[in-house]
Amino acid sequence: MTFLLDISALLIAIMLLLASFNFFTLRVVSSNKSAPIEQSVSILIPMRNEAENVIELIAILKAQADLNNFEIIALDDCSIDNTKELLLEISQGNLRVIQGRELESGWLGKNYACHQLATAASGEYLVFLDADVRLNPKAISSTIESMRAWNWDFISAYPRQIAETFLERLTQPLLQWSWFSTLPLRITQKWPQPSTVVANGQFMIIKRQAYFDCDGHNGVKAQVLDDLHLARNLVRAGARGGVADGSRISHCRMYSSANQLIEGYAKSQWSAFGNPLGAFLAISLLITTSILPFAAGLAGEISGWYLYFAIVITRILSGIKTRTIPSASLLHPLSALIWIYLITLSWIKKYRGELTWRGRKL
Structure with missing residues (x-):
């Protein structure tokens, strides 16, 4: 667990640095x-x-x-x-x-x-x-x-x-x-x-x-x-x-409904990371940075809570800068789980030939 948290800490530190950099430097159309x-x-x-x-x-x-x-x-x-x-x-x-x-x-x-x-x-x-x-x-x-x-x-x-x-x-x-x-x-x-x-x-x-x-x-x-x-x-x-x-x-x-949202992401997430290896790496990153710290905190690892709040800060910075409501940031581990589900579902539908959008088969 300690080794995994060390990896998590390194990755989250990089993400926090990048989020802070973009918060102050992202180009804005006004x-x-x-x-x-x-x-x-x-x-x-x-x-x-x-x-x-x-x-x-x-x-x-x-x-x-x-x-x-x-x-x-x-x-x-x-x-x-x-x-x-x-x-x-x-x-x-x-x-x-x-x-x-x-x-x-x-x-x-x-x-x-x-x-x-x-x-x-x-x-x-x-x-x-x-x-x-x-x-x-x-x-x-x-x-x-x-x-x-x-x-x-x-x-x-x-x-x-x-x-x-x-x-x-x-x-x-x-x-x-x-x-x-x-x-x-x-x-x-x-x-x-x-x-x-x-x-x-x-x-x-x-x-x-x-x-x-x-x-x-x-x-x-x-x-x-x-x-x-x-x-x-x-x-x-x-x-x-x-x-x-x-x-x-x-x-x-x-999207205006849960079914529409799931169908929308399912049609595209298989393509977002290039190939199955890319999807696996993306899921691994989500687990390591967004789920593991919270799970470690629940298991009694105080460092897990520090890392959890650090990743939440990246969400808050993103939300403030892009004017999205940051109130769901504290639920980031749940958001990550949903994203992992959508990536997995997308690949399943891809291999089954079940991808559709607006009444057309992809």
């Missing part, structure tokens, strides 16, 4: 930095069964400020609800609705939809946006202005993750925490390597030239985590950019 954008901007939204989001989202996008030349293109990805009908009802002005083609062999649904959107777009900046993301009035102009200031070719402006149910509160903060406590982001962005790139496709802006130079979504057509692999391809092609805190200008509630 609406206070907005300036009029003269270049053309294409806002691209893939939509499959998004009827509940159509009206509110399009209204928000049409009201975006400081964009002097922008278009909105929404693609109906063969929805089986009334997404298309709602889009056509409000299709006027700078909103263009296109019908997505039937899924071609070798493609995943969202990737193919984004590919079609990009080829239909005319803007110098391509804004890829999920339908469940909500933007502040100057979100897009602020983000582009930040790209200019930082000399970036692409940006993943990470939205604030809304968590309402108990299961969401346990799992959703892990999205930011996973990179906030493991990578020195300002350093990896200054000297970029594909293996250290972080990205979230909920709200992503890419310069047109950089997108097509790396073959865009055509280069990640079968990748479940298309956002991450697209960002890696951008870096390989020489583009500069990365993740920034977008919690002050955007928010997103990814």
Whole structure:
């Protein structure tokens, strides 16, 4: 037990150092930095069964400020609800609705939809946006202005993750925490390597030239985590950019039910760590840093409690910086157990051929 706790202490010390570094240095997109954008901007939204989001989202996008030349293109990805009908009802002005083609062999649904959107777009900046993301009035102009200031070719402006149910509160903060406590982001962005790139496709802006130079979504057509692999391809092609805190200008509630959350993570976690060995190492890290200290504390090891509170601090720092509620941080061991379950479930479903999303088999 002592040897394992020594390993745990070393790993947690590194994670606490990285979390502290990112707390003070993580790049932040602020609406206070907005300036009029003269270049053309294409806002691209893939939509499959998004009827509940159509009206509110399009209204928000049409009201975006400081964009002097922008278009909105929404693609109906063969929805089986009334997404298309709602889009056509409000299709006027700078909103263009296109019908997505039937899924071609070798493609995943969202990737193919984004590919079609990009080829239909005319803007110098391509804004890829999920339908469940909500933007502040100057979100897009602020983000582009930040790209200019930082000399970036692409940006993943990470939205604030809304968590309402108990299961969401346990799992959703892990999205930011996973990179906030493991990578020195300002350093990896200054000297970029594909293996250290972080990205979230909920709200992503890419310069047109950089997108097509790396073959865009055509280069990640079968990748479940298309956002991450697209960002890696951008870096390989020489583009500069990365993740920034977008919690002050955007928010997103990814899942509205436990079943949807489990299905969503089950479809992607097998791909998150590359292969079974990577998944095993990730699970081992979670056990060593997030579960073992708490278990040791319960068993009477006082050092276990010190380590438990240290890992909780990394969660609190991540939560404060990215504006997620840090109240569930004390339940971090339970969050880690749920994540381990989701990783394991994802691999089981992968090998059984049971992965699905939005009515499509992956």
